[in-house]
Every structure is written in C-alpha cells, then in structure tokens.
Amino acid sequence: MATSRSSTELLEQIEKLSGQTVSDCYQCGCCTSGCPIGEAMDPPPSKAVRLLQLGEAPELLDSDGIWMCASCLVCGTRCPRAVDYARIAEACRVLVLRSKQSRVDPDTVTGPELEEIPQQAFIAAFRKSSV
Amino acid sequence: MADYEPKIVGFLCNWCTYAGADLAGTSRMQYPPNMRPIRVMCSGAVDSVYILRALLEGADGVFMGGCHPGDCHYVSGNYKARRRMVLFNSVMQSLGLESDRVWLRWISAAEGRKFADTITEMTEHLQKKGPSPFKEKWEV
Amino acid sequence: MTKYTYYPGCTLYTKARNLDICARKAAEKVGFELVEMPSWNCCGAIYNAASDDLAAQVGPVRNLAKASQLGDKLVTLCAACHNVLKRVQNRLDQPGNEVESERLKTFVDEKYERPVKVLHYLEVLKQEIGWDNIKEKVTKPLGGLKVASYYGCLIVRPKEVLEFDDPENPQVMDDLMRVLGAAPTRFDFKAECCGGYLVVNRRDVAKSASKKILDNAKAWGAEAIVTTCPLCQYNLDKLRAVTDGSIPVFYFTQLLGLAVGLAQDELGLEHNAGDPVGFLKSKGLL
Amino acid sequence: MPNDECRLTGTQPPADAQSTIDNRQSKIPRVGVFVCHCGINIAGVVKIPELLERVGTMSGVVVTKDYKYCCSDPGQQMIRDSIKSDKLDRVIVACCSPTLHETTFRNACGEAGLNPYLCEIANIREQCAWVTADKDEATTKACGIVRTTLTKVVHDQPLEALTVPINKRALVVGAGIAGIQAALDIANAGYEVVLVEKEPSIGGHMAQLSETFPTLDCSQCILTPRTVETGRHPKIRLMTYSEIDSVSGYVGNFKVKVRQKARYVDFKTCTGCGACLEKCPGRTESWFERGLVRGKAIYRLLPQAVPNRPVIDAKACIYLTKGKCGVCAKVCPTGAIRYDDTDKFVEEEVGAIVLATGYELFDATKLGSYGVGRVPDVIDGLAFERLLSASGPTSGDVKRPSDGKVPKKIVFVQCAGSRDSTTGMPYCSKICCMYTAKQAILYRHRVHDGQATICYIDVRTPGKGFEEFYKRATDDGIQYLRGKVSKIFREGDKVMVWASDTLAGRKVELEADMVVLATAVVANPDGVALARKLKTQIDAHGFMTEAHPKLRPVETLTAGFFLAGCGQGPKDIPETVAQASAAAAKVLAMFGNTRLTHSPTTAEVDEEICVGCGYCERTCAYDAVKVDPARKKAAVNAALCEGCGACAVACPSGAMTHKNFTKKAIFEMADQF
C-alpha cells in the first residue's frame, strides 16, 4: 500500500497528540465489540486504527466515525494492548478542528428538546466538534 | 588527541555476555578492538576493586556485561551486581569522579548485535571524553 | 460538622437542581457541610485528551488553584465536573509532569498552593463519613425498592486516574442503596455509555444507547434507576419515551434525601420526568 | 606499535626474580603458548609470526608454537609432545572460543600428564579475528588477549574434578499426565520413584477432560490404564494428598520432606466400598467438577480414583467443624474413619527431582466485563469438559448450569485472558484454539440442532492434524467470528455477547443460551510457590524456566531439577507426554553413572582470615555456604557450590576464594592492557 508523505505526517501527529502507538494494535476488534455506539460508528474503532496502520489517515479524518466517539473510554479500558482509541479519535478531531473546519455548527442545532437538554451537553458537544 | 585510543577492560559474564560476544564474532560484526575481554563466571563476581584497579592503572573505561535481570545463570548474581554498581556509582559520584567510564550492561547470549553496538558506542563515548584523568593525576 | 469545599458546576444550578439541592441538605443530615467555592468557573464539561492542548485545561486549573487556597479537598457531584477536575488535577501533580504542570500554573493568577484531592460526593459518603454512620441517620428506609445503580462512564474511567471503583462492576452506589434500605439489583450496564453529549446532534444514537441500559435494568427486575450524572439522567429519563414501559430515573441524592428524612418538597421531584411522586407513593415511600 | 610487554625485555630481571605468579608457589612457571591459525579464520587477520614473537617475550612463556588447526589430532599431538619435551607446567591455546574446544585441549593436556585446569584458552577468533578488520589492530588485540590469559594461567592451581555419589531414586512432583509419564518411564527402567500429588487422586486435569483433540480419543479411557499402572507399580511410591515441605541437599543427594495432609481415613483399613460417600451430609465446592455441583465433605475425586480411597475435607466436615454427625464413621464397615488424624511428615532421599506441577486456569472473575460470577451460564473450558464428560455431573449431556436446559446456542469465547497484557496474561495459551474447536464439535455431537459460534482473534493450528481438525469444525457448520468479545451480560434467560466481525468491520451482538470461555492457562500457583521455595527459576508469569530454550528444554539451571508439563509453559497432551519422557530420559542418563562429576572451580575458605561475618552465606543463591556460629568460620559445601564466585566478591577480607578465579588473578588481569 502506497503511503503518501502527508499521510505519514498525519499519522505522526495523531500518535503524538494521542500518545498512542497504532502498531501496538493487533486488530482483535475488542474495541468495536464493546463500543456502546459501535453500530452507529463508521468506521468502528478497530477499523479506524486499521486505516491508520495502513497509512490511510486522510480517509479517517474525513470519516464520520471520529465524531461519534463520546469518549466513554470503554475501548481503552478493555483493550488487551492498552491502546486508547478515544484518544486517537480525539487527536483526529483536533486535527480537523485546527484546520478551521467545524463538524457541528451551533446555529444548525435545533429542535424543541433543546430547551431541556442539560447545558453541559452543549458545551461538551461544541467543544468537541466546533471550531 | 587524534592518536588517543581508549583502553577498555571488559568483564564478561560467562553465560550471557561472553556468549553474546562470541555470537558477534560468529556473525562477523565488526567493532573497535579497544576492549580487552576478561571472562568471569558471573557479573555478580566482579569486585569493585577490579574496576578501581583498572581505572587507577590507566584504563580509560571498564565494561561489565551480565545476563538480563531475571535471566542470571546463577539465579540472582546480576541483581547483586546491580546493587554493587549502585554503591560503586554512589561512591564515585560523591567524590566527583566520572562514573560514565564504567558501563554495566545486560547483554544476552542472543544479543551479538547489542554487544558489538555497545562496545562501539562505549569506545566512541570514551574517545569523545578523552583519556582518563585518573592515570596521570594520581601519580607523583 | 466537617466542612468541605464544594464545586457544583453549571448544570446543577439549572437543569439538575434536583441533584444539588438534595445533596446539600442530605449532607447536613448525615453530618457534613458543603461550602460552595466562591467565584468558580466552568470546568469545561469535557476533558480534552489531546496531549498538547493546555488551553483547554486552564478553566479547571483555575478552579483547582482557588480550591487549593481553601483546603486540601474539593468535593464534586456532577460526574462530568468530577471527571474533568480529577483528570486535570492528576495532570498537575503526576510525577514526571512537572514542566507541563508549571506551565499550566502560569496560566492563572491564583496561586496553586497544594495538591487538591478531588472527591466525588459518593467518595465522601463512603470514605469520610462511613456507611455505618449513614445507616444511623436513615429515618425512612427505602423498603426494599429494587434499584439499578447506573454509574455511567465519567466517574469510573480512566480507572487509573479516577481511582473510583472497579470500572466494570462498580459497587459504591449499590452499597449506598443497601444502606438506605433499598435492594440494589444486579445490572450489567452499570458503566456503559448513555451516548452522552451526542444527544445534541445525534439524538438517535443517544436514544439507542440509553435504551440498552434501560432494557437491561428492567431485565434484571429493577423498579428504578439511580444515577449521579445530569446527562445520564437526561438521556435515561427524558428520553425514556423510546422504551416500552417507564422506569423512573432518580439522582442518588434524591433517594438519599428521602431516606434521611428530607421533606417531599425538598427532593426536587418536579424536575424529574414522568410521575416520580406517584411512583414513590405507590411504593409507600412518600 | 607493539605494546610495552616487549619493551620490558630490555629490563628483564634475572630468572630467579622474574615472575608474575603467586608468591606461594616456589616454582617458576613454564608456559607454552600454542597459536591456532584456524585455517585462515585467525591467520587471515592476525599476523601470526608477529604474535608469536611478541608472546615469546612475555615473562613465563618458554615456548610458542603455531599450527593450522590445533584442534586436529596432529595439533593436539603437538601440544602433548611439547608439554613433555619442553617440561611445560602451563598451557595456553590461542584459538576459538573456550565454549568450543576448552574441553578438547584440557583433555589433551591431561593425556600428557598436565592437570587439565592448568590449560587456558585465549579466544582470538570470535572476540578478535572475526570482529576486527585491521590486521595490526587484530594482532595487538590478540597479543593483549594472550597476555591477559597468561596472567590467569600462572595463577591457576591444579584441581581435581569433584565426584559425588548418586542416590538413584527420583522424586516426581505432581501426578497429572506429565508426572505419571515421567514416573512410569523412570520406574520401568528399574529405579524407584516417589510420586507426590497434592490432590487425593492422581490424574490431574487430564482426568477432567472428555475427549481429546484432534483424534477425539476418550481422555479417561487412555488415562485410566496409566493411573492404574502407576498405582500398583512396585517401584513407584505414591503419596497422594501430599505436598513438598522442603528440599535440601544437592544433585544426586536431595533430602525431601513431604507433608502428608490429614486424610481422616485409614487407607490400610479402608476398602474403598464407598458407603461413606452416600451418607455424608457435608457439602463443599468440588475442585474437580469446577463448581458445577456441590461435592461432599468425604469424597473421592472421581469414580476411577487412584488410590481408590476417600478423604475428608476438614473444612466441610460437620463432625470436624461442629463436633456432631459422625455418619461416615457409623456406616463404615471396616472402621477406617480417623477423626483424630493429623498432618504427617515423611522424609525421602532422592537423587533427581522432576517438577510436573501443571497449570490452572486464569481467574476469569478478573475479566470484569465477561460476567463470570454474575451470569451463571458463563463457564470456563474445564467446566464445559465436565459437562461433556460421560463421568461428569450430567453424564455427558450438555445442560446449562442455571436451569438445566439444553443450550441451543453456545458462544465460545477465545483468548479470555490470553494475549492480553492489560487485564490478563500477555502470552498465547497455545491449546485453546484446538480445544475450543473440539468442544464445539463435541457439543454438536450431543446437540444436533445446536448452534456454535466461536469468537476468536487468530486461529492457531500448528500441530499434526490440527489444521485438518479446524477444517472439520468449519465443515460441521460451526461459525467462526473474528473479533475479541468485549462484554457478556444477561438479558432474561439469554446470555448476550458483544462481539465484532473485524473481517466485515462491524459490531455484532450475539444472543446465546450459554457462553464458554477459553480462559488463559496459567502456572499452577502451588507450583509457583514450590519453585520459589526450591529457588529454581521462574519467568515473569510463574512458568518454570528451562536451562536453555532450545538445547536444554527439560533441565533447569539448578542441577538435578527437571521439568515436565504445563508448569514450564502451556502445552497439549502429546507435547506434555513427550516432555515428561524427555525429563525421565535425562534422569535415567544421570542414573546411568555411579558418581556425578562436578566442576572443581568452587569457592573455598581460608579459615585463617575468615571471621564468620556471613556476607558469603547471605550472598549464596544455593545455600552452599554456611557459617559455623560457634567457630565463626564459613564452610563451602563443594557439591552444592555452582562456582559463580559471588561469595568471594561479597567477602571483604579475601577469606573466600573462587578457585582459579582468585582475586589476585583477576586483579592482575584487570591491569593488563
């Protein structure tokens, strides 16, 4: 698999920001198995790490999956190789956000329920997914 | 200092580091010839007086090689060597003497590469440091 | 009466008043006092795990510095605040982290005087007060109410930083419920995620994650759920319409308050969804 | 440029004063140095004539010779001749590593009448010629190596190899299939064996198994003949319900103290009729049945128990705990019950010890998300073996523990604690892939419409017939799902499994009636404790360490201790049996000698100097040094001493000496550069 230069750099940045080493992962899939929102996450954690292992960091940064992780840390807690995917996802989001691209535009979030959602959820959501 | 060649006395434990040095040889790995190997049965059998003797008599460095912790052929000799080394370093540092002329390294029988690299690294390190101040300064 | 510096956080002043009010009043009943920290600021709501993102930690650092001037312990109640403050505190005082720690401290004017132990209210109950002492204060035992204790993710993980309880099968809240006279049920989803803040833009995801939690609690025979996180409470309680059949979700402080004799109007039940009053009456607890 | 030893020739003192040797020796040494070309291996780099010339000037050297291959017959003959004609009393052979030809040349010296320990090797091949390209540098280094060796050889003393008699009895610890096999092999060769087993019956884990992979032989059927043979073998002294209390002595001559646990049943009087077993009201956890059924306080491990005698579990016995009951004593027709029984100690003397302490399964309750202990229908592999076994609690019918229903869907979870460096063990347990496939196949034999799903990370089948067996499993419709299970929980009467299909890249939720965990194999904790007590090496996970991973796989670094079975690492039955026979062969090889030779380069004490401070005693890893408290003198038991030299270094006064590695010798070697 050809690895472009920028993708190598991206991987380096992701590893640095997350403090994780993607080659530690042996693709057992435990993170995906245990992810409480694994069905909705695309790619699911193990596949996301696989993309990084294969040098496909740009594809991962473009994906939905990284925005779905709610940082519940179940994957990292149970990972037999002590890889914390939540931190990898965080690093990916940070890289996107730092290029000034918001995932969620606060103005577009609407709905009658918004009145009753605890504000911590808004702060968290916008901190995680908006510039 | 161009013609300065560091002299290193090496104490190699019979079971791991000596065998590792043999493996470096069998694999034809080249390393500088500055180290004179002395085969001892165990790193736990290297007395600090040997190291001091070598240093005071003009060696520029002393190398000690033993089995990795947990792998000692004699159960725990390398753990004892490690404690001796802690004491030795503490005494040297308390006196303001360089303890980086004395290297203790764990090198197994399978680590020929590591042996060759370590001796190369140590020789280069001592080359950079220059001759041991001990040999001249402690004479008349 | 021992006084503790208390950090309520924003949600406890608004949407989760029912978590906070009972906590303060119940504390006095069981023998300690929560003294609210003056001029606290937002904790940030979520911990930023990127290794270089120091700016995100400034808010919590300021809170911790202020708290350090008041004492060596800081009590939290909201699971999110607890998670953030505890993790930032860890970052400040972890050996080997001195350089970063010093940098962080330079961001705020307040002097960080000493390491502050960030304690969750439940930890205060267990470690500082003790179950036996609480048991003595129970005037209205909960009559064997079958409750499933739901901890969520934020107070148990990461385990080595939070040092709260077993992250797979935590027990603290179960123990408390037992002391209060309830019958905690087994429950396999004690520490699974409810979907958290995804409810803001991915309501569907939060709904399905919450449904699994509620389903499992009901499968184990739970009549009610207790929790300590406003967001968990919201996702489980307000979103429960999605589940077939209702099961009330209380804050543990509400049941604590009830058991130690707070009056009905002190429990903040009006902030819960459904008919919690009717439920408690049907169980003979009101 | 040649070193200073050559410059010294100009100031050579008169012969009677010239000596670098120990002053205690009156004789001036006559050292012969023989330089081997090793074809071009040495001679191609080291300048042999220059080396010979420089070495020839060194003090003490009386002759230098070189030869193309010193290790050849003519080469050895050259050395032998020179020893005689040049009246040599020391020999240095400058050649390859001593690990290759030290023995060769020492023997050659011995044949010429020179004490072999006065011959030393200067390693100028592996540590000089082969690692140094520059010829001058190599020559100088070779010269230095010879000089260092010369310094040693002149300090060497003639030594006699020690010999000790061998007590030709063996102790085998653990009577699983490994211990049984080793004991039978040794006993069948005509030597006595003491076989110690901590459980009341022999057989170990193999007795728990249903059928074995990949042949599906009935485990009981192939094991029972062996256990019966062991039980009545005239050369095997079987000590069940017993543990090793202590071992002292050394290879060939161990003294073993065995603690025979109180059985409360007189084995001589008991006929094994089993009347007591039926009436006993006391209940206990059954180790053998993996908690699937409650055992009785008086029990036999299994119906085919060897010896076929019950014992009483004192913790569960109502009479022994509360003083009431006594039913077993009342119904026993031969009056064999002894409530006043106590632990007894028996001493045995043996020459060799085989450690076959076996394995246990990882404590799966530590895998918090797998629900073990919370969800009754999550069991481990050994428990499932009991469910499959015809002699098990369900007579071989697969029924789940919670309600006795026949499970229609079983999920098998592999790597439950294996290959997991965070909550489990980092290694692969080696046998689980195969036994899981076997269990799934056997389940489908018992429950024809049953569905079996195996969640795995990688399927590992390196063994004869293994890959074929794996194919048999997939052919049988057993579903393999690649992905490690994260969570197991109960919902109603179903067991839910959160798995994933990494090949399809998605999360999967499985609904099952029962879940079987292939829990990691770990070293038996009792074996780990024993290894610690015996000071034999164990690895980070408690598995006993072999002397060499390739070439000495059944020996330990402690002479006289041998390894067999899973105590050394996870392995299947054929491998275990092979290793047990190998260990037995090693014991027999030892017993083939009348005496054992032991290297004489041991420690010795100069009593004149020793003040009995005990540094040496506390340093020795082999208990070979003891200080006599009354005399305040240390003494070395040469048979126990492995010759590491640590005690000599620990001794500050120099009272302790390591023979032929004396402080004076090494002290002066450190000065030769």
Added chain:
Amino acid sequence: MKGTLKVDAKDPEGTIRGLFARWLKEDRLSAILTPAYSASGTATMALVSNPEKLAAAAPLMPAMGVNSASIVAEIARESSPNAKVGLFLRSCELRAVVELMKLKQVMPDSLVLIGVDCPGTYKAAGFRNVRGKDADFDNKHVREQLGFAGNVDFRMGCQMCEYPKPLVYDLNVGFIGLDPDKELWVEAATDKGKALLEGVEVNESEEPAGRKAALADLSAKRKAGTARRIEELDKAMLGPEKLAQYFSDCLNCHNCMNVCPVCYCRECFFDSDTFQRDISEHVRVSLRKGVTRMPSETLLFHLTRMNHMMTSCVQCGICEDSCPVTIGLATLFKKVSQNAQQAFEYVSGRSLEEPLPLTTFRETEFLKVGEE
C-alpha cells in the same frame, strides 16, 4: 516503660552511677562497660564489675578515644550465657554495635544495650587539659546544653552527628531537653531494659514535648552544619585532581581502618598477597606511566575501603581523630556513606532487622542500572 527519674543533689552522673551500683549489687548485670577516668585523669573506658569500684566511672564524660563498639567486638565475639554485661554507650557506638551484630561479630545474648544521650564529645587525647581540675565538669557540660550544636571544639564526627539519642537500645538514659539537675529521662524499649528498671522509682510519662523539640532542634542544626561542611569539602575534594590532593599526605598507615568500628576483618584485604608485587611488576607498571607514586596503593585502598564499608559506616568520625596526617576523613565519610546508604534506603545501625544492603536485592529495583 518510660518516664523521668529524680536526680539527687544536682548530680546526674552520680544518679546514673547509683543505678550502676544497684544493677551490679543485685546481680542484674555482671559488669558494665562505661566511660571512666584513669588514675592519671585520662579519658578511657572501663568494665566495672565491683560496685565499690564505680567511683572512676564517668557515664556522662564528654570525651571519646575509641568507638567502643570495637571493645564490644572484643569482649562479646562469642556468646556467654552466664555473663550479663551492660553497655553504657553513645549513639554512634550503639549503631556500630548493631551493625556488628548483623555482621555476626557481636553476639547479642549476653549484652544489655544501655544508650545515653550524647550531645557531642571532645577527643580523649588532651581532654585532661580541657577538663582541667574541675571534678564537676561532666555534670556542668550536660547542664549547659546551649552550646551543644555549635561547639567547634567537639570531635568533627560529633559536630556532624544528627543522632544525639541512640536509635537501638534496651534502655535509654537521656537528659537533653530536661533539667539534668532535677531529672533524667529513662526509656525501656525491651524486656531486658524493663528488667533493669524494675524497682527503680520512675515517674512514668510520655516523652516531654520539650525534650522531643530539643532533640529535633539539635539534629536539625547539626544537619545544617553538615550540609555547609560538605559544601566546603566539595570545594576541596571533588574531582580526580582535588581528590588526589586531598589524600596526598596519606602514609598508607591504615590507622583509619584499624580504629574503624565496622571494619571488622581480621586481616585486611589490603594486607593480603593480592597486593604484593615483585620488582618486575613494579617496573612494568612504572614503565607504562613513566613514574609511579610509592607507596603505590593508597588511593586504591581508600576507594576500595569505601566500597567495602560505606553501607555500614556509622559516621562516628573516629577515623579522622586517628589520622596522623589529619586528612579530613570525618566529613568525607559522612558524605559518601550518607549518599550510599540513601541509595539503598538504609541507615546503618537503625535496626537489627534491616538486612545489610549488599546481602539483599529486589527484582524490581534500580531498573535503569544496566539499561542505558
């Protein structure tokens, strides 16, 4: 059991002698080792068995000629079940006794360790002149406690001592932080110690706060002083050049070793034939460097000795007192041994249970050593 003991006639030393007399008379001790004055007034040690002969005993004498652990090693090398000897010794002496017990050079069974507070001592040599004709000098000395910490006439070892109160004892007699004209502090830590206090009128109490504070204060001041001295030492000694200079006067007399209480070998390694070189060796070595200093092994001796006994050094400084060329050994060994012992979390003489650092190890310690 602990508490205060009333002092009669403003004579604390006399009160202690009274205790000695009682123990000897009642056969609780067969003899007691105590500081004493010889007939000519020199400071020495005495083994007193006859209570009538106690007049010379000077339990509070502020002078030290040898570290008495050496004496104890002579008299208690073997256990002697019938004798019961009390050792009335100072902290550094008892710490050395403890090390020697671990080194099996002192048998504990027939000994009772009676510790006494020691605020510092003068050298025994010449002490006669310091004391003059003042028979009450010793009592005066303990009364005027203010100068303890800063007394520059004390032995250098004492000036750096941070353990004025012994660490291991059966019975401890103290006066620091009390008014010794009125009362002494006694504290029995073991049954042996309690047996000595039986029948003695002790006013039982907890250790007075004032005493604790005084001890801590003395200790702290000494530590600060030590730090200063080590700083000065470093200026004079650190590095190969200066170190050689520091030891350049050494005569190789080995006095420092001979008086050292924890240098317990019968024959020093340095007197063994390992160090005997013949003329050709000497010439060879000289040839290599062009010139060799003779005697040749002085630095090797000191460095090796440090490797041999720094973990057991009790920092009493008696080596310095005995050095004929006044090499500053006390401060040097204070620094080196303190560092060495800290590396192993060991304090020599602190406890009988702690194993000697070089006789033990943990698999998980010093993980960086050998791994760089």
